[in-house]
Amino acid sequence: MSTLRQALHTVTVATKGRGFFDATRAVQAWLAEIGAREGLLTVFIRHTSASLLVQENADPDVRGDLERFFSKLVPDGDPLFEHDAEGPDDMPSHVRSALTQTQLAIPVREGRCLLGTWQSVYVWEHRHAPHRRELALHYLGT
Numbered sequence: 607m608s609t610l611r612q613a614l615h616t617v618t619v620a621t622k623g624r625g626f627f628d629a630t631r632a633v634q635a636w637l638a639e640i641g642a643r644e645g646l647l648t649v650f651i652r653h654t655s656a657s658l659l660v661q662e663n664a665d666p667d668v669r670g671d672l673e674r675f676f677s678k679l680v681p682d683g684d685p686l687f688e689h690d691a692e693g694p695d696d697m698p699s700h701v702r703s704a705l706t707q708t709q710l711a712i713p714v715r716e717g718r719c720l721l722g723t724w725q726s727v728y729v730w731e732h733r734h735a736p737h738r739r740e741l742a743l744h745y746l747g748t
Contacts, residue, residue, distance in 0.1 A: 608748040613640045617741045621731035624695070626661070626669045629741060630726040633712075634719060636743055642717050645747010649727060650709040652740040655699035656731050657706035663726035676702055682734075692733075699732035706730060714747060 617632045633649060651658050662668035680701045683694035690696050710727065713720040719727070729739050 610645075610746060610748065612744065612746045615743045617743060619729045619739045619741060621656070621729060621737050621739060623734050623736055624731055625673065626659070626728040626730055628663065628726050629729050630719070630721070633727055633741075633743060637714060637717055637719070637745065640745065642714050642745050643748045644716070645714045645745055647712045647714050647719065648709060648744040649712065650742040650744070651729065652742060653737075654703055655696070655733050656729055656737065656739050657703045657708055658710050658741075659706060659728045659730050660710060660712075660721065660725050661728055662724050664724045669728075680705075695732070695734050702730075702732040714745070
């Protein structure tokens with residue numbers, strides 16, 4: 607019988623402004639580094655104006671369509687919002703984050719994330735300016 611163990615790590619993802627930034631390699635590299643086998647990985651983004659998404663990695667039109675949809679759903683500079691301390695994309699970025707995900711639970715088998723063929727883990731930056739986003743990774747397994 608294998609003993610469960612856990613590990614915790616932080617990964618930084620540099621964004622270039624609004625858009626999707628693939629974090630899959632960084633996450634997978636850490637799992638390999640710790641010798642993960644079978645378990646569950648939790649990924650948590652430590653920010654309120656960016657989010658996490660498991661999404662299509664083959665056709666960039668999917669990510670573009672998502673961005674266009676959210677731009678229409680939550681437009682920058684909407685007069686509905688009072689909070690604009692950091693510019694017209696400030697509150698829309700918080701809304702986008704609230705409508706999406708700040709954490710993911712990903713099964714791990716044979717040391718690899720059990721993502722589908724066309725799936726990747728993305729940081730979805732909602733701000734126009736570049737940022738350094740921190741992801742807290744927590745692994746529980748063998």
